[in-house]
Amino acid sequence: MLEPILRTHGLTKSFGALKATDDVSIDLLPGEIHxxxxxxxxxxxxxxxxxxxTIKPSAGRVEFLGKDxxxxxxxxRSLTGLGRTFQISALAMEDTVLQNTVLGALGATxxxxxxxxPALKHSELRSVAESALERVxxxxxxxxxxxxxxxxxxxQLEVAVALTLDPRAFVMDEPMAGLGSEGSIRLTGFxxxxxxxxxxxxxxxxxxxxxxxxxxxxxxVYGKVIATGSIEEIRKNADVQEAYLGDES
Amino acid sequence: xxxxxxxxxxxxxxQFGIMLFLMAAGLTLIFGVMGLIxxxxxxxxxxxxxxxxxxxxxxxxxxxxxxxxxxxxxAAGALVELLVIRRLYxxxxxxxxxxxxxxxxxxxxxxxxxxxSFPLFLNIPDYLSGxxxxxxxxxxxxxxxxxxxxxLLVALGLGLMIAKTRIGIQIRAGENDRExxxxxxxxxxxxxxxxxxxxxxxxxxAGALVGAIQSVQVGMGEPVLILAFVVIVIxxxxxxxxxxxxxxxxxxxxxxxxxxxxxxxxxxxxxxxATSIGSSLASMAIYFLMGAVLVWRPTGLFGAR
Amino acid sequence: xxNERLFNLLILAILIGVPAWAYVSDEPFIITLMTRAVxxxxxxxxxxxxxxxxxxxxxxxxxxxxxxxxxxxxxxxHAQTFTPVTEWPFVIEGTKSxxxxxxxxxxxxxxxxxxxxxxSLRTAGVYFIMITLAFGQMFFFFTISWSTYGGEDxxxxxxxxxxxxxxxxxxxQYFGICLIILMTALTFNLFLAKSPFGLALNAARxxxxxxxxxxxxxxxxxxxxxxxxxxxxxxxxxxxxxxxRFVSPTMFSWQLSGEIIIFVIIGGVGRLFGPVVGALVFVxxxxxxxxxxxxxxxxxxxxxxxxxxxxxxxxxxxxxxRETVDA
Numbered sequence: 030m031l032e033p034i035l036r037t038h039g040l041t042k043s044f045g046a047l048k049a050t051d052d053v054s055i056d057l058l059p060g061e062i063h064x065x066x067x068x069x070x071x072x073x074x075x076x077x078x079x080x081x082x083t084i085k086p087s088a089g090r091v092e093f094l095g096k097d098x099x100x101x102x103x104x105x106r107s108l109t110g111l112g113r114t115f116q117i118s119a120l121a122m123e124d125t126v127l128q129n130t131v132l133g134a135l136g137a138t139x140x141x142x143x144x145x146x147p148a149l150k151h152s153e154l155r156s157v158a159e160s161a162l163e164r165v166x167x168x169x170x171x172x173x174x175x176x177x178x179x180x181x182x183x184x185q186l187e188v189a190v191a192l193t194l195d196p197r198a199f200v201m202d203e204p205m206a207g208l209g210s211e212g213s214i215r216l217t218g219f220x221x222x223x224x225x226x227x228x229x230x231x232x233x234x235x236x237x238x239x240x241x242x243x244x245x246x247x248x249x250v251y252g253k254v255i256a257t258g259s260i261e262e263i264r265k266n267a268d269v270q271e272a273y274l275g276d277e278s
Numbered sequence: 279x280x281x282x283x284x285x286x287x288x289x290x291x292x293q294f295g296i297m298l299f300l301m302a303a304g305l306t307l308i309f310g311v312m313g314l315i316x317x318x319x320x321x322x323x324x325x326x327x328x329x330x331x332x333x334x335x336x337x338x339x340x341x342x343x344x345x346x347x348x349x350x351x352x353a354a355g356a357l358v359e360l361l362v363i364r365r366l367y368x369x370x371x372x373x374x375x376x377x378x379x380x381x382x383x384x385x386x387x388x389x390x391x392x393x394x395s396f397p398l399f400l401n402i403p404d405y406l407s408g409x410x411x412x413x414x415x416x417x418x419x420x421x422x423x424x425x426x427x428x429x430l431l432v433a434l435g436l437g438l439m440i441a442k443t444r445i446g447i448q449i450r451a452g453e454n455d456r457e458x459x460x461x462x463x464x465x466x467x468x469x470x471x472x473x474x475x476x477x478x479x480x481x482x483x484a485g486a487l488v489g490a491i492q493s494v495q496v497g498m499g500e501p502v503l504i505l506a507f508v509v510i511v512i513x514x515x516x517x518x519x520x521x522x523x524x525x526x527x528x529x530x531x532x533x534x535x536x537x538x539x540x541x542x543x544x545x546x547x548x549x550x551x552a553t554s555i556g557s558s559l560a561s562m563a564i565y566f567l568m569g570a571v572l573v574w575r576p577t578g579l580f581g582a583r
Numbered sequence: 584x585x586n587e588r589l590f591n592l593l594i595l596a597i598l599i600g601v602p603a604w605a606y607v608s609d610e611p612f613i614i615t616l617m618t619r620a621v622x623x624x625x626x627x628x629x630x631x632x633x634x635x636x637x638x639x640x641x642x643x644x645x646x647x648x649x650x651x652x653x654x655x656x657x658x659x660x661h662a663q664t665f666t667p668v669t670e671w672p673f674v675i676e677g678t679k680s681x682x683x684x685x686x687x688x689x690x691x692x693x694x695x696x697x698x699x700x701x702x703s704l705r706t707a708g709v710y711f712i713m714i715t716l717a718f719g720q721m722f723f724f725f726t727i728s729w730s731t732y733g734g735e736d737x738x739x740x741x742x743x744x745x746x747x748x749x750x751x752x753x754x755x756q757y758f759g760i761c762l763i764i765l766m767t768a769l770t771f772n773l774f775l776a777k778s779p780f781g782l783a784l785n786a787a788r789x790x791x792x793x794x795x796x797x798x799x800x801x802x803x804x805x806x807x808x809x810x811x812x813x814x815x816x817x818x819x820x821x822x823x824x825x826x827x828r829f830v831s832p833t834m835f836s837w838q839l840s841g842e843i844i845i846f847v848i849i850g851g852v853g854r855l856f857g858p859v860v861g862a863l864v865f866v867x868x869x870x871x872x873x874x875x876x877x878x879x880x881x882x883x884x885x886x887x888x889x890x891x892x893x894x895x896x897x898x899x900x901x902x903x904x905r906e907t908v909d910a
Contacts, residue, residue: 083792102795103795103796104795104796104799104800107795107796107797107798113796115796119790119792120790120793121785121786121789121793123789124782124786124789128782129786132782132783132786132793132794132797132799135779135782135783135797136794136796136797136798137797137798139799140779141779141780141782141783141804143778143779144775145774146774147774147777148777148778148779154779190793193797194797194798309709315713362888362892365892371712372852373891376845376890376891377888379841379844379887380883380885380888381888382841383880383881383884384884384888386880387879387880387884388881391881500837501720504719504720504837507713507716510713511710511714511717515710554729554731558725558728561724561725561727561728562721562724562725565717565720565721568714572702572703572705576705576710577706577707577710578710
């Protein structure tokens with residue numbers, strides 16, 4: 030029985046009377062892609078924020094690599110190997126693709142206190158950055174300003190920056206958002222391979238991608254996990270069908 | 279330090295603080311609802327004072343002067359909002375700071391061009407001058423008590439407006455979620471102009487009221503503006519309650535500090551040194567207070583956590 | 584669109600050429616004017632590091648300008664009155680040596696920046712603006728009440744301070760000193776912007792979320808930037824006080840803080856020579872328009888308003904376009 034790389038215990042976040050996440054316990058096993066799906070407003074973004082450390086939970090714990098990280102800052106969690114991509118790209122738009130990736134490498138080394146030699150001339154930073162870019166296929170646009178990239182390329186860049194950290198697990202918030210069919214297929218193929226390096230907790234709306242990639246699926250509705258299981262189990266689950274289709278019947 | 283003297287200084291501090299509240303309330307509303315930092319607020323203070331002085335000089339009526347102050351400041355506020363501020367919503371703070379700083383330059387130099395550099399005079403009306411006898415045998419200027427009363431009335435009015443009226447609901451909603459009230463179909467632009475003009479009017483009122491006990495001159499608004507910022511840092515952005523408590527704290531600290539710190543130092547230092555060190559430190563007392571609040575509660579006493 | 588490097592060289596040529604011409608034509612006033620521009624430019628270079636790179640809208644940079652100025656004023660005052668600055672815990676004498684004064688100015692401003700930065704960076708942007716403004720006022724009022732050093736009337740330094748081997752009273756020589764310091768600061772700025780620190784700081788300005796996620800502490804980065812920024816502006820304050828041989832509380836005024844930001848904005852935020860262009864334009868306007876009208880600040884206000892509402896990126900932004908990428 031494999032030990033989960035990432036696990037939440039009873040994660041709850043209340044805003045006044047509203048429970049954005051309600052007693053959520055899920056885990057992420059090595060080598061898997063665990064998709065989290067659910068209708069809009071189900072609490073997926075709040076869940077991710079708590080796992081990654083940008084929001085403090087009202088109750089519950091987060092465990093990463095066997096250690097309780099609930100009180101550890103988002104920055105520290107990144108340094109211990111929790112990679113994250115954002116739903117709305119969080120990139121330095123005025124900087125080039127390479128500069129953004131070098132930023133990631135810089136964070137991984139943990140030492141930004143160097144004031145003289147150009148960052149791009151630091152070979153250890155540059156090589157980490159360039160290999161991450163090669164893996165996602167962006168090496169040709171290395172010197173392009175990020176705000177000149179297509180939407181799909183920016184999603185790829187997000188993944189590249191996360192890669193520089195050499196993460197032990199990924200938390201991805203709707204990486205397919207806004208991608209056309211070609212981009213989705215490419216990213217799907219990429220994530221498929223990536224799972225072997227580090228498991229991925231994947232929040233997604235794009236059902237094609239979910240069904241193509243997920244080893245397990247958890248369904249989040251009004252902040253509660255109503256079902257967890259394989260694709261087949263979820264497809265057949267009556268509660269899930271009701272949650273997604275219930276309003277129409 | 280007699281009780282009477284202490285009471286007088288206490289009242290002075292209260293009066294100073296309440297007038298500061300008029301500035302801070304407008305500023306904090308404008309920031310809370312519109313997300314805009316407005317450096318030109320001091321100009322509205324000045325415009326109110328100048329309008330009052332001009333009208334009082336021409337008509338001899340203090341009441342008319344106050345009306346003029348309110349109207350002139352509100353009109354200036356509305357005009358500024360329509361022509362300049364409108365373009366600043368959603369822009370980053372740097373742009374807002376620069377544009378409103380530019381307005382300070384324009385208003386200050388413009389006023390100096392019209393009225394020159396010498397101060398204007400605004401007199402306390404006869405029916406408000408002279409002392410009034412308070413419980414405890416304290417003789418205190420009637421005018422200053424009036425200021426305190428006016429300020430408290432305004433605070434009450436603002437509080438009621440925000441808690442009970444439709445506009446108040448819109449203000450509270452706007453503070454929480456700007457996009458939402460636009461989506462709800464409330465005419466944001468009218469609301470913003472109204473709030474901005476209201477804030478300006480309050481500043482103008484303060485300028486006119488204080489102008490009668492200090493002088494009316496170009497540049498009188500900016501030191502008050504900066505103090506109002508200190509109040510907001512202490513009280514928390516967007517909170518009228520915070521602005522009131524912050525203003526009173528600042529007013530009391532400044533006034534009582536100026537009186538007591540030199541006295542304190544006289545206890546173990548020779549008189550002249552004590553006075554100079556004491557008053558130097560007193561001039562910084564407010565900022566130490568601000569620093570202390572920042573260490574303890576970075577978003578202010580009543581600000582969002 | 585003019586190439587930015589070319590444009591910068593042109594500005595440099597003006598910085599050297601105009602005083603050279605003035606020297607040859609025996610127009611010492613022009614040299615003094617250029618020195619004023621250079622010192623203002625240095626103050627703005629300091630601010631540009633905090634503002635342009637770090638995104639910190641500091642409305643209180645006059646604090647550092649004033650601290651540098653008073654460091655000079657206090658040390659020189661004690662030197663010229665032959666009294667020690669203090670006798671406890673050990674005797675510190677005054678001095679009229681520029682290098683020493685500069686060191687003191689830089690150290691004191693850095694300390695002030697550290698304290699102010701630690702207090703103000705605890706919260707979000709708008710508080711930072713208000714707090715920096717407030718601290719400026721605090722120093723302003725304090726120095727007004729500090730009668731030992733002139734209070735409101737300020738302090739005169741009878742003779743310009745000395746630099747080994749040079750006649751600092753000679754306008755062109757003092758200009759040379761200031762220009763060399765400016766160029767050093769600009770070179771440092773150039774390297775800083777491209778360094779790992781600069782990359783991280785610049786990213787923290789654009790996307791603070793991302794910076795935390797890659798494992799960097801954006802608050803600490805900003806604090807260090809603020810301290811460096813304060814140190815440079817502090818040095819410019821010492822030079823300014825020496826230029827005028829006079830220090831007064833107005834060096835701490837909010838008007839001056841505003842002017843320093845104006846230098847940066849007119850030239851172009853975040854551009855290397857932005858502060859230089861802005862300071863040159865400002866001093867030129869001050870001299871030319873100020874001669875025409877006492878109320879020239881109105882025109883400055885409209886210019887500023889225009890740049891903010893309509894002009895993108897200041898003068899360098901309009902002339903040279905967007906910043907080009909380096910490989």
